[in-house]
Amino acid sequence: MVLMRPDPTFYPSPRMAMEGPREELAYVATLSVGDDPRPDALATVDLDPGSGTYGQVVDSLEMPVAGDELHHFGWNVCSAALCPYAPHPHLERRYLVVPGLRSSRMYIIDTKDDPRRPTIAKTIEPEVIAKRTGYSRPHTVHCGPDGIYVSALGAPDGDGPGGVFILDHETFEPLGRWEVDRGPQYLHYDFWWHLGHDTLVSSEWGTPNMIENGLDPQLLTSRQYGHRLHIWDLRRRRHQQVLDLGDAHQLALELRPAHDPTKTHGFVNVTVSVEDLSSSVWTWSRPNGRWAVEKVASIPPEPAETGQLPPALQPFGAVPPLVTDHVLTLDDRLLLVSCWGTGELRATTCPIRSTPGRPAACGSVGSSIGRRTRRRPTAR
């Protein structure tokens, strides 16, 4: 679908995006858990405060088959369409590109005709993704200047390497593997970029075989899961540099680069340190031509009574915060950190980059706004 004017949801700057109208709907993946035979679904939540159904699920679109495990989906096109070297701002932001992590199936979901009741416009079968790209287990979707970038955790056989593949913006056909030269990169999780600096950053979790039966305590304690970031030349699609956080810092997951295109810093969360069960937030930056990474926040485990803890945690007498996700506000000032283990959401201010000789640290501006219960963490 072609527009005569740019899609109104594209913004040339983060500030303009902040000044834009608020979203009136949210789309949330709801997963089938355990022995539930129902397929996953995409729920629509009403975000209009003036509406009688504010905050409620107003529709749920079931997938045609069970077992997808829907993950970090994204729009078909976004402000990246304004990118000056490959502009195409007259595409419509109307499709959600929804990957199924376990099935490797992807859905293109059309939200245009009735945004509250989206419909499936196209299904990309796992065999097509495997044949065209050599990847499987699609996980995270970002619209890019030249196509839709999709993160994939591994190869069809469940081993590595994981990486990134591209979908065509218009046809949603998988075009192929993104990397030309992946260097030492093997494990993969998230990716994002500094478009103004032609740089892509990727992170590490584990291959499908390392994670699909739940997190393996042996692999964790022997420090086999990911603990590195990779810096890539976005133009030439080549690996440039490894940033190692140290193998005690297991599961370096979500990447949140600054929205300001002139900046070169961003944040990554480490889920757990095998030395002290803490979680941490790190920032990468390019202080003088070379990329570097440093820890800016550490979140300690919470003491708990042994009786309340699962056996694996009883020797520690504490619940690890298990930071699994975080988000940077559009003004790049606040980092909202989700402590999945303790059920806490933290808001912290983060420095852009420490000046030499002054340690960088995130300041906490508000502590828990979520539940601070000491429930038993379950394996993910």
Next chain:
Amino acid sequence: MNGGATAWVTLAGLGAFHGLNPGMGWLFAVALGLQERRRGAVLQALPPIAAGHAVAVLAALAALQLVRTAVPPRALAIVSAVLLVGFGSWRLVRRRHPRWVGMRVNARELALWSFVMASAHGAGLMLFPIVLRSQATEFQHPVTGLAAAGLTDATGGLLAAAAVHTVAMLAMMALVAVAVYDHAGVAILRRAWVNLDLLWAGALVAAGLFALFT
């Protein structure tokens, strides 16, 4: 206005049209200026972009010139028309947006980017009907005043055509880039960036029909 003058005005007008298209360069220049936070970066980007555009147009016209020596004018007009209508229609239905460069570019890469952009959009192709129509008139030598037919004259005519087109393109591009960088700001993109690709494809088709029916 005689036929020759009309041709020059049309060439310049198409140049201005090409300069107006954000995809042809001014947007890139503004973005480079914003990225470096420096007006000079906007201005520095413009000459390489214009140069790349000029080479693309010149290459297309030179190809036309070569073919012209071997193909009768009427057949050439028809072939040009088919090319233009076909290319324009294809651009109407299939819009791709490949990338060739990134945001960290030097002058050579900018020129190359502009060359590829102009070629891929058929910028030179769009000028074919004007050049073909004018060859029977005094079009080939209004600048030098040379009257004799032949390669030298034809080459001079081509260079002049590409130059007039490019100067107009550069002027429009510079005007828009500076206006947006200094005054309007990129917010204007959200309102004023009409779908020139559609208009552009339409112009290609129109140029083809013009070649066919004149």
